[in-house]
């Protein structure tokens with residue numbers, strides 16, 4: 001990462017691309033993850049590569065949801081592991097959530113490579129290796145989850161998620177938090193809390209909000225959750241992208 005000069009106007013974008021390439025080389029990120037990254041990068045450019053106010057509201061509401069949850073789980077795929085491994089470990093610690101490796105293109109090799117990568121970044125317990133339960137209404141490979149992880153979770157964070165799986169988790173009645181730079185994609189459309197922001201900015205900001213809310217009581221957390229307007233957040237992101245007034 002040293003070869004990218006920090007004053008380069010596209011520094012963050014280049015850094016992100018580089019991390020995804022490294023992830024592919026290490027067997028963590030799927031080749032499709034590079035296409036996903038390219039799409040995300042285009043939307044981020046149109047958003048002005050910054051956390052817009054409605055995304056910050058969503059990140060605070062997401063932190064409140066995770067703090068209120070009985071069994072919160074943060075789902076990790078190949079792009080998430082390459083981009084924000086240490087940041088996800090910190091968010092888990094700040095909210096009392098579990099980490100679960102959950103892949104769209106599931107192979108045992110990638111599951112163990114990602115679990116090892118998370119442990120290198122400070123994770124103690126990593127779920128997703130048992131895969132002893134299934135999300136209903138999804139094909140076999142893509143439905144695999146841990147019984148005491150995503151299957152049992154009341155609140156799940158699913159960043160950069162596939163639309164079918166986001167819908168199936170929603171149908172299970174879970175409170176779903178999605179991070180996705182495309183506000184029109186199905187995952188944010190079905191999410192209770194759609195976060196239209198780059199995961200690189202979103203996760204550290206959620207952790208900052210969680211730390212800020214560490215001493216808040218349940219009533220205060222519920223107020224934050226109730227005040228969040230998912231439709232308004234999606235609309236604000238879409239307007240910002242369409243306006244393109246950078």
Ligand code: PTJ
Nearest residue numbers: 032033036039040077078103104105160180181182198199
């Ligand atoms: O590691 P696996 O096997 O679980 O596969 C993961 C990917 C991401 C390849 C898989 O889930 C996939 O193909 O996802 P999609 O359908 O391409 O959706 C990814 C979404 O994430 C798109 O809407 C992108 O705009 C968005 N996205 C990409 N990079 C970022 C992002 N959103 C936030 N931050 C990013 N850095």
